[in-house]
Amino acid sequence: MIEFIPLQSYALVVNTLVMVVVALLALLVMRHPHAVVEQPGVRNKVPKALGETVVIALCVLVGLRPISYAFGDMGNYYKRFVEYAAGAMPDGRDALFEGIMWLFAQVNAPALFFLFCALVYVIPLRIASQRLLANYWPLGFLFLIAHISFYGFAVNGIRNGMAMSLFTLAITYRGWRSWALMAAAIGLHGSLILPIVAWAAASFGFRAKWAITFWIVCLLVSLAVPGVATMLASSLPVDDRLEQYAAIAGQYDDQFSATGFRWDFVLYGALPIAVGAFFIFHKRRFDAFYLKVFSTYVITNAVWLLLITLPFSNRFAYLSWGIMGLVIAYPLIKWKVFKQQQFVFAVLLVGLAGFSFVSQL
Structure with missing residues (x-):
């Protein structure tokens, strides 16, 4: 395990690493227009090297971090791990995650378990980026890890993070592979029902303009009906702790996700x-x-707007924010629409990563 990084500085180290690589890539693409818009045969060796470096570094830093409550729910996961090692049987709603933890507990390897979780969190994003963007995968990968919740769901909301990464990989496949990965994602965390339903709706004809209309309606309802989050907490089958969050509303006003209606996060x-x-x-x-x-992102983000006033609503924001980078990066890499598209790309990437970095200081 990594012991030389102070626990209180761990988030800063990881987020600084991401920010530095983002800045380097932004400088690179601004100097080379062909480095952004996809062109067959262009290898982009330097971006690839940066991408591989950050993938390995994240797997090491996240996977080999010390086991501590300093990382939030990691301490609770370890407590359950110890119970399984002592003979308890798997329980809980997220059967696949609990089963995996139970298996690692049988050989009493908690460090290996958390390393496995980190690999499941990072590697699918790497594979999904390459499946969609070929040699341009580092550009998409950096967008996928540049959002504000990336670090938090690497070390704290571990189940959600793993599940969302599998979902991101799933949507790059078709047929049984896609649905098998989505089933695994639900097994890791039940909240993935929401983006999977949204993806299914989009796949069967739910149009982008309908999704935007739905988002606007949800925003207006959330503003006009202050108690809508509490009402939905008892009916949405996306997380077994929704009702608990509703019950403690107002007790965590110093938390990012429990400060009422956050216009900055809506924007x-x-x-x-x-x-x-x-x-x-x-x-x-x-x-x-x-x-x-696009429609999957919009639908899922719209549902989060209805839950935005609940404590820890970032757990539901992540169901859309997890693919935020893909929604932005994919068209900028696939299609040329600006004369200086590399500058547009760089500004959006640095802006997204910079907002995330500053917000977590």
Whole structure:
């Protein structure tokens, strides 16, 4: 395990690493226009090296961190791990996650278990990026890890993070592989029902303009009906702790996700919608995959708007924010629409990562 990094500085180290790589990549792409818009045969050796470096570094830093309550729920996971090692049987709603933990507990290898969780969190994003963007995968990967919740769900909301990464990989496949990965994602955390239902709706004809309309309606309802989050907490089958969060509303006013209606985070979540709408409706640049991933993001983010006032609503924001980078990066890499597109790409990437970095200081 990594013992030389002080626990209180761990988040800063990881987030600084991401920010430095983002800055380096931004400088690189601004100097080379072909480094952004996809061109067959262009290898992009330096971006690839940066991408591989950050993938390995994240796996090491996240996977080999000390076991401590300093990382939030990691301490609770370890407590349950000890119970399984002592003979308890798997329980809980998330059967696959609990089963995996139980298996590692049988050989009493908690460090190996958390390393496994980190690999499941990071590697699917790496594979998904390459499946979608080929040699341009580092650009997409950095967008996927640049959002504000990436670190938190690497070390704290571990189940959610693993599940969302599997979902991101799942949508790059078709047929049984896609649905098998989605089933595994639900097994890791039941909240993934929401983006999977949204993906299914988008796959069967739910249009992008309907998704945007749904988002606007949810925003208006959340503003007009202050108690809507509490009402939904008892009916949505996306997390077994929703009702608990509703019951403790108001007790965590110093937490990021429990400070009422956060316009800054609403606007943050609206950025991918603005980018997607620009490409789809204004420039008419899209394909079947992008229409589905855009609608999935918008629908899932809209549901979060209804829950935004609950404590720890970041657990539900992550169900959309996890693919935020994909919604932004994919069209910028696939289609040329700006004369200096590399600058647009760099500004959006640095802006997204910079907002995340500053917000976590």
